[in-house]
Amino acid sequence: MPTGEKDFAPMSRGSQILAMTIEEAHAAIAEAERVGFDLSLVDSNLALSVEERLLRHDAALEFKLALRAAGEAMYAQAAQAAATSR
Structure with missing residues (x-):
C-alpha cells in the first residue's frame, strides 16, 4: 500500500x-470497529447500486410513517376511551 503525504482518502461533511x-x-x-x-x-450497503439503496430507503421511510400513523391512531383511540369513561 502506498504511503506518504499525497495518499489521502476524501471525506465530505456537509458542503466541506x-x-x-x-x-x-x-x-x-x-x-470504529473497536467501539462496536x-x-x-456499511460494506454490504455500499455493494448495492444507488437505485437499490434508494428503494431500501423508501421502504424504510414508508415503514416508519406507517408505524407513526398506527401509534397516533392508537393514542387517539386510548384518549377517546379515557374521555368517555370520565
Missing part, C-alpha cells in the same frame, strides 16, 4: 470536502 491520509483512514476504521460499529453493514 475534507481529506485524511490513508493511515488516518485506517486508524478511523480501526477505532458493524462495518460489514
Whole structure:
C-alpha cells in the first residue's frame, strides 16, 4: 500500500470536502470497529447500486410513517376511551 503525504482518502461533511491520509483512514476504521460499529453493514450497503439503496430507503421511510400513523391512531383511540369513561 502506498504511503506518504499525497495518499489521502476524501471525506465530505456537509458542503466541506475534507481529506485524511490513508493511515488516518485506517486508524478511523480501526477505532470504529473497536467501539462496536458493524462495518460489514456499511460494506454490504455500499455493494448495492444507488437505485437499490434508494428503494431500501423508501421502504424504510414508508415503514416508519406507517408505524407513526398506527401509534397516533392508537393514542387517539386510548384518549377517546379515557374521555368517555370520565
